[in-house]
Amino acid sequence: MKSGIAVLLSVALAAAANSRAGAVQSRDDLATARQAAQWIESTAIANDKGVVWPSDPEDPKSVGTTLYAGTPGPILFLLETYRYTGDERALADAKKGADALIDSIANTEGTGLYEGLAGTGFTLGEAYLVTHDARYRDGALRCIELLKTKSKTAGAGIEWADGPDIIAGAAGTGLFLLWADEKLKAPGARELAVAAGRRLVEIGESKEPGKTDWRMSPKYPDMPNFAHGTAGVAYFLATLYVNNHDKQFLDAAVAGANYLISIADLQHGACLIYHDDKRKNLYYLSWCHGPAGDARLFYQLYRATHDAKWLDWVKRSATAMIASGAPDVVVKPGEWNNISACCGVTGQAQFFLDAYEVTHDAQYLELARKATARLLSSATLDQSGARWVQAETRVKPDLLQAQTGFMQGASGVGMWLLHMGEFTAGVKKAALTFPDNPFAY
Numbered sequence: 001m002k003s004g005i006a007v008l009l010s011v012a013l014a015a016a017a018n019s020r021a022g023a024v025q026s027r028d029d030l031a032t033a034r035q036a037a038q039w040i041e042s043t044a045i046a047n048d049k050g051v052v053w054p055s056d057p058e059d060p061k062s063v064g065t066t067l068y069a070g071t072p073g074p075i076l077f078l079l080e081t082y083r084y085t086g087d088e089r090a091l092a093d094a095k096k097g098a099d100a101l102i103d104s105i106a107n108t109e110g111t112g113l114y115e116g117l118a119g120t121g122f123t124l125g126e127a128y129l130v131t132h133d134a135r136y137r138d139g140a141l142r143c144i145e146l147l148k149t150k151s152k153t154a155g156a157g158i159e160w161a162d163g164p165d166i167i168a169g170a171a172g173t174g175l176f177l178l179w180a181d182e183k184l185k186a187p188g189a190r191e192l193a194v195a196a197g198r199r200l201v202e203i204g205e206s207k208e209p210g211k212t213d214w215r216m217s218p219k220y221p222d223m224p225n226f227a228h229g230t231a232g233v234a235y236f237l238a239t240l241y242v243n244n245h246d247k248q249f250l251d252a253a254v255a256g257a258n259y260l261i262s263i264a265d266l267q268h269g270a271c272l273i274y275h276d277d278k279r280k281n282l283y284y285l286s287w288c289h290g291p292a293g294d295a296r297l298f299y300q301l302y303r304a305t306h307d308a309k310w311l312d313w314v315k316r317s318a319t320a321m322i323a324s325g326a327p328d329v330v331v332k333p334g335e336w337n338n339i340s341a342c343c344g345v346t347g348q349a350q351f352f353l354d355a356y357e358v359t360h361d362a363q364y365l366e367l368a369r370k371a372t373a374r375l376l377s378s379a380t381l382d383q384s385g386a387r388w389v390q391a392e393t394r395v396k397p398d399l400l401q402a403q404t405g406f407m408q409g410a411s412g413v414g415m416w417l418l419h420m421g422e423f424t425a426g427v428k429k430a431a432l433t434f435p436d437n438p439f440a441y
Contacts, residue, residue, distance in 0.1 A: 113172030226293025
């Protein structure tokens with residue numbers, strides 16, 4: 001039997017070894033993030049307003065303005081690179097991108113957070129917060145004015161043509177408006193968000209008392225998770241309650257969560273909500289249609305109510321991911337050759353660190369590190385920098401691309417590596433937090 005001193009010494013040595021391992025990974029995380037910034041800078045296309053980025057550098061026609069896959073992702077990543085490293089070149093390129101993005105506002109048709117004006121406004125707002133250049137705040141405010149113009153009165157509130165969801169619809173747009181109210185003091189933004197919330201409460205489909213479903217559209221009725229369904233809409237309503245304490249929003253958000261739980265696979269203490277009602281073997285593991293996204297609703301309800309049962313559902317979401325093999329490579333419907341923030345390993349890594357931050361359960365931190373190690377090992381590294389070749393969609397596994405954007409490309413991965421690298425190094429810096437993320441680093 002070891003003596004007490006020997007036990008303490010072995011514990012101290014193990015802690016020191018973990019600290020050294022963490023320091024090594026932190027250096028790798030930050031070095032690879034810098035290489036990702038280098039690659040993204042090399043893919044920029046100059047125009048008479050600034051610079052833009054193609055989603056796929058092999059296809060110059062893939063230039064776009066969506067936060068999901070277009071120029072906003074590189075802008076935000078380069079802003080974050082400057083914030084973390086002081087790299088003036090990254091800041092200069094981010095400003096050139098923001099300049100071009102301002103010019104795109106009048107021609108942007110969509111209204112959503114990840115596919116429309118709300119995403120443009122968020123990106124320009126972040127550019128203002130980093131640079132303090134009033135042009136970028138003015139651009140964000142123009143986006144809000146256009147959102148107001150594009151809205152129409154409906155029932156007790158307002159709606160837009162793009163449906164209710166997080167990606168392109170009212171839930172994501174409303175989250176941007178709440179963010180703009182808080183961060184930019186944008187006139188009228190909060191009122192628009194509340195009006196959008198009132199309409200969403202009205203259009204929810206009651207499945208039975210206390211259980212409500214929101215569908216993306218009649219064409220796509222059966223996607224209940226965060227990106228396109230009930231989880232995302234209920235998350236926005238819970239956020240409205242946190243913002244203004246109007247109980248109708250909390251009641252609707254809880255009803256949405258209750259519906260999701262009622263259709264979930266709850267075996268072995270997990271919470272896995274399938275992609276749709278018709279294919280019970282089809283599920284995802286990350287932000288868009290998986291537990292990593294759904295847990296955001298549960299955590300926001302915990303913040304709203306301080307009821308520990310909602311934190312338990314966050315843990316059960318993590319259990320579902322672990323039981324399905326995340327973040328290791330598994331041959332199951334929830335995993336394919338995708339490393340992204342939307343559908344893949346980056347989204348898993350972020351969720352596991354978020355779960356660690358709110359539960360202090362060390363297994364989640366270890367899983368975040370393991371997922372991050374997968375990202376480091378899967379990077380393509382050369383003189384151009386770092387990028388990740390992947391299959392964006394599950395239904396096209398042979399279509400492999402290295403993309404620049406946030407949700408499916410190097411900007412999202414690089415931003416995660418910045419955050420994880422600084423966390424591992426024990427340096428707490430203000431990290432960019434998206435309007436749909438309730439967790440704080």
